[in-house]
Amino acid sequence: xxxxxxxxxxxxxxxxxxxxxxxxxxxxxxxxxxxxxxxxxxxxxxxxxxxxxxxxxxxxxxxxxxxxxxxxxxxxxxxxxxxxxxxxxxxxxxxxxxxxxxxxxxxxxxxxxxxxxxxxxxxxxxxxxxxxxxxxxxxxxxxxxxxxxxxxxxxxxxxxxxxxxxxxxxxxxxxxxxxxxxxxxxxxxxxxxxxxxxxxxxxxxxxxxxxxxxxxxxxxxxxxxxxxxxxxxxxxxxxxxxxxxxxxxxxxxxxxxxxxxxxxxxxxxxxxxxxxxxxxxxxxxxxxxxxxxxxxxxxxxxxxxxxxxxxxxxxxxxxxxxxxxxxxxxxxxxxxxxxxxxxxxxxxxxxxxxxxxxxxxxxxxxxxxxxxxxxxxxxxxxxxxxxxxxxxx
Amino acid sequence: xxxxxxxxxxxxxxxxxxxxxxxxxxxxxxxxxxxxxxxxxxxxxxxxxxxxxxxxxxxxxxxxxxxxxxxxxxxxxxxxxxxxxxxxxxxxxxxxxxxxxxxxxxxxxxxxxxxxxxxxxxxxxxxxxxxxxxxxxxxxxxxxxxxxxxxxxxxxxxxxxxxxxxxxxxxxxxxxxxxxxxxxxxxxxxxxxxxxxxxxxxxxxxxxxxxxxxxxxxxxxxxxxxxxxxxxxxxxxxxxxxxxxxxxxxxxxxxxxxxxxxxxxxxxxxxxxxxxxxxxxxxxxxxxxxxxxxxxxxxxxxxxxxxxxxxxxxxxxxxxxxxxxxxxxxxxxxxxxxxxxxxxxxxxxxxxxxxxxxxxxxxxxxxxxxxxxxxxxxxx
Numbered sequence: 001x002x003x004x005x006x007x008x009x010x011x012x013x014x015x016x017x018x019x020x021x022x023x024x025x026x027x028x029x030x031x032x033x034x035x036x037x038x039x040x041x042x043x044x045x046x047x048x049x050x051x052x053x054x055x056x057x058x059x060x061x062x063x064x065x066x067x068x069x070x071x072x073x074x075x076x077x078x079x080x081x082x083x084x085x086x087x088x089x090x091x092x093x094x095x096x097x098x099x100x101x102x103x104x105x106x107x108x109x110x111x112x113x114x115x116x117x118x119x120x121x122x123x124x125x126x127x128x129x130x131x132x133x134x135x136x137x138x139x140x141x142x143x144x145x146x147x148x149x150x151x152x153x154x155x156x157x158x159x160x161x162x163x164x165x166x167x168x169x170x171x172x173x174x175x176x177x178x179x180x181x182x183x184x185x186x187x188x189x190x191x192x193x194x195x196x197x198x199x200x201x202x203x204x205x206x207x208x209x210x211x212x213x214x215x216x217x218x219x220x221x222x223x224x225x226x227x228x229x230x231x232x233x234x235x236x237x238x239x240x241x242x243x244x245x246x247x248x249x250x251x252x253x254x255x256x257x258x259x260x261x262x263x264x265x266x267x268x269x270x271x272x273x274x275x276x277x278x279x280x281x282x283x284x285x286x287x288x289x290x291x292x293x294x295x296x297x298x299x300x301x302x303x304x305x306x307x308x309x310x311x312x313x314x315x316x317x318x319x320x321x322x323x324x325x326x327x328x329x330x331x332x333x334x335x336x337x338x339x340x341x342x343x344x345x346x347x348x349x350x351x352x353x354x355x356x357x358x359x360x361x362x363x364x365x366x367x368x369x370x371x372x373x374x375x376x377x378x379x380x381x382x383x384x385x386x387x388x389x390x391x392x393x
Numbered sequence: 394x395x396x397x398x399x400x401x402x403x404x405x406x407x408x409x410x411x412x413x414x415x416x417x418x419x420x421x422x423x424x425x426x427x428x429x430x431x432x433x434x435x436x437x438x439x440x441x442x443x444x445x446x447x448x449x450x451x452x453x454x455x456x457x458x459x460x461x462x463x464x465x466x467x468x469x470x471x472x473x474x475x476x477x478x479x480x481x482x483x484x485x486x487x488x489x490x491x492x493x494x495x496x497x498x499x500x501x502x503x504x505x506x507x508x509x510x511x512x513x514x515x516x517x518x519x520x521x522x523x524x525x526x527x528x529x530x531x532x533x534x535x536x537x538x539x540x541x542x543x544x545x546x547x548x549x550x551x552x553x554x555x556x557x558x559x560x561x562x563x564x565x566x567x568x569x570x571x572x573x574x575x576x577x578x579x580x581x582x583x584x585x586x587x588x589x590x591x592x593x594x595x596x597x598x599x600x601x602x603x604x605x606x607x608x609x610x611x612x613x614x615x616x617x618x619x620x621x622x623x624x625x626x627x628x629x630x631x632x633x634x635x636x637x638x639x640x641x642x643x644x645x646x647x648x649x650x651x652x653x654x655x656x657x658x659x660x661x662x663x664x665x666x667x668x669x670x671x672x673x674x675x676x677x678x679x680x681x682x683x684x685x686x687x688x689x690x691x692x693x694x695x696x697x698x699x700x701x702x703x704x705x706x707x708x709x710x711x712x713x714x715x716x717x718x719x720x721x722x723x724x725x726x727x728x729x730x731x732x733x734x735x736x737x738x739x740x741x742x743x744x745x746x747x748x749x750x751x752x753x754x755x756x757x758x759x760x761x762x763x764x765x766x767x768x769x770x771x772x773x
Contacts, residue, residue: 001402001462002395003695009394072394262773271772281767285711292688299396313681380674387673391653391680 003295005072013076020084023049029085033260035329035361037208037346038087040123040165046087047120057094057118064102064110065118071301075251075294082252083259090162093117093124097170100187100236104228113168113189127157127171127190127214128237135381137172138181138234142216144173144188146223146230151175151188153196153219159375163199163212167192176231187233189225196220206364207342241377249311249318250372251291257325258284264358265332276332283324290317309389312382319372319379326366337363396691398466405448405459406466412439413474419741422597425477430555431599432477440480441510449485454492454504461632461697465639465690472643475744477598479515479552481640483507486633487514487560493625494577494617503558503579515556517547517580517603518626525757527562527626528572532605534563540611541565543578547603551755554591554601557582561605565620577622579614580605596751597744628701631709634756635697638690638716641752645683645720648727648745652676655731672730679723686719707769710762717752717759724749 005013028042050056058074060066069077082088089095098117101109116122133140142155153173163169169190176184190197196219202211228236261280265271297310330337336359344353344360353360373379387393398406416436425433440446449464450456457463464485471480488507491514495503506512523529532545543563553559559580567574580587586608589601617625656667656676666672693712696705724746728735735742753759 001398001691001695003692005394259773262770266772274767277767277770278763281763281770282714284770285714285763285766286685288692288708288711289685289689289715292692293685295394296396296688296691299394302394303397310684313684316681317685383674383677384670386677386680387670391667391673391676393653393656393667393673393676 003292005076009072009076012073013080016077016080017084019053019055020080020086023053024084024086025049028087030357032085032087033256034358035365036344040162043087043090043165044120047089050089051118051120056089057098059095060098060102060114064114071298075298079252079255082250082256085256088253090123092126092161092166092170093122093168096126096240097124097168097189100170100227100240103239104187104236106224108224109189109227122168123162123166124168124170125160125163125166125192125212125214127160127169129159130156131158135378137237138185140172140174140185142171142173143177144175144186144221146175147220149223150220151186151223151226153188153190153216153221155216157214157216158202158211160199160212160214161210163192163214164201164209169214170227172233172237175233179231182234184231185233185237186230187227187236188221189227190219190221194219194221204368206367207340207345208364208368210368249290249294249314250322251287251294251318254287254318254322254325257322257329258287260358261325261329261332264329264362267356267358268332268334270332276328279328283321283328286317286321286324290314290321293317309386312377312385312389315376316373316379316382322372323366323369326362326369329362330366333359333362340364398462402463402466405463406470408443409445409467409470410473412436412443412445413470413476417474417476422475422477422744426593426597431593431597432479432555436476437478437510437513440478446480446484446510447508449488450504450508451492454500455508461635461694464632464636464697465694468636468639469643469646469690472640472748473647475597475644475647475741475748479513479555479598481633481636482516482551483514483556484510485636486629487516489629489632490516490560490577490616490625493629494622498613499579499616512558513552513556515550515553515559517550517553517559517561519548519550521546521548523548525761526570527630528575528623529570530562530564530575531569532561532563534565534576534578534610536565537609540609540613541578541615543580543605543608543610545605547605549594549600550603551594551598551600553603554589554599559603560616561603562622562626563605567620572623574620575622575626576619577616577626578610579616580608580610584608584610594751596748624701627706630756631705632697634709634713635690635693637752637756638686638693638712641716641720641749642683642687642690644745644748645686645723648723648742648749649676649679649683651742651745652679652727652730655734675726675730679726682719682722686716689715703769707766710766710769713757714759714762714766717762720749720752721759 028046031038047056057065058067058069062068094117101113130140144151144153169192171188171190172185173188174184175186196217198215200213201209203209270276336355339354341354341360345364447457448459448467452458520531534541534543561578561580562575563578564574565576586606588604591601593599656672657665659666689712693709696708699705727742728746731742734740737743
């Protein structure tokens, strides 16, 4: 039994560190560390840098422009990116729709969409949730009716993350209303410029425009944009959800956030306060525990196992820990957590910050991160999955 | 990175698991508990005959040369069976101290019979008011002709009633909480001036308080340099913590298994109670705590035998903290999910629950290790 990385893995980590030191733009890293909002351009700049190095689509097979990294390499890469303050990748294109296209798509779809994801021509968003279909996703109602060589789509999607930047959306739509819930669903790729689509912002409690509603009014989508077979969309959705859950413990991100918390606590003269120290110590120990759990799962995956419902356990714990850190960071600011300074949150204040560069972000970020236990299958849904898949209840 | 067991380790685990399964049914344990020793001398003898008492000792001393991982495998199975023998105290903790601090003469004299299991050791470190602080030593050792005289009181010495030899910490100089001046002495169980009050602990094993009234100890029975025992006490406590974490994992696994079985079989309102979501989610929470606790027990096992360092201390404190919290959570939830039956002496789960809660009262509780970790917290 050995809890250490191999020499090869450590060499790989050094290579990643060297790359990040040289290539990660300092202004983007500062925004990430301070919990400020990232612009579309910030994301695209970072994606282009990764793409140039061949590391943007790390999870793809080599033949499509991916890497031959092991699961441990991928874990190390994510951890180092987080430690250096690289933005979390917007996964909808590169890590969500792309794996589905690679697995279920036609040759034409692969040839058309994968290069456009790699070079940043397309920004994808996800059309899953609806006002009446959240955790119970299979109850979705957006209709697609076949008319000749088109589907005509009517309905509404919601919680569409960064849909305002997107030119493409992948949607789950109902193609057979007679069939049992999961059976009558199809997976469609839709150009956001198609007539009949409108996007309306939802402003979240932190004042941010991160999510949207997307309305479909007689939107005509070519049949060629169907992925897999008609009424087999749920298979794609399930496949994608397993992709969405891996790495959700967010070890690297929580480690970076914890380091930042300690720095701010030290600057505020609070790091020697025994009560705060104990709270930081507690969350650090919990993080240590889920890191070892993650390594155990990675080692099992490396040996050919398929990560199953254990990733649900990590998602629950990981999100709780990340939220706990954001709670502590908010607390150490004391009264200076209160001012709601939208200009400073955008990352480019006109002049001096009201108090400190680190004080504007944390309260907003704390509220923003409540999403962690809700999206990607809420923590309660994860518990249902564990109850069914691991405990057989 | 590799979390698989070697063939030898798999064999070790199977051997102990089988031994425990065959000898430690609920009725049998109850019988051992009621006996005068409070454990099974026959089982202890079997551990010796199978070479299992030798696992934690170095090959140079006639041991098996087992690693922290080997100790983990063994302790997990003993924990699963709620075994009452003081294996951790005698073979891992006291044995480790004897190995680390003893000189060649002491090794030669004692290790062969300790390794074989013929001579059981007990470790007397805690005192009234010491509350897990190893440097809190009030018991005094005064220099006399040819040796030392020990006087004081030692608290809740597990296995102190049955051990042939006691390892007792005493202060040769300094004030109650001074880090310097603490020594470890080998005290014969029959020594003049030594008396005991023996009792069962609430979680099963027997223990005693030791009363030392000018107990004479020969110079040859001082372990290590005079007054310099604290670093070794701390180091070996780390090994004991790793072993105890493993013991807790065995017991937690059993408690989770019993509870899950119960949820699937117990019917109320015409359906197995495991169909109710409130209970499912509690069970998932138990499984989640078991998962992270297992990770920390593995981490502890992997660092237990490393050279002393702050990183090792941090990880072991974290392991004890996480496992202690998980153990109590699982114990309380397991009783709750069982309802009334979980409260009864005649049902095994209740005894696991007691062990899981009370483990925190040995080697430092969660607050103790939270404080220790907080003190060692690295700045960013």
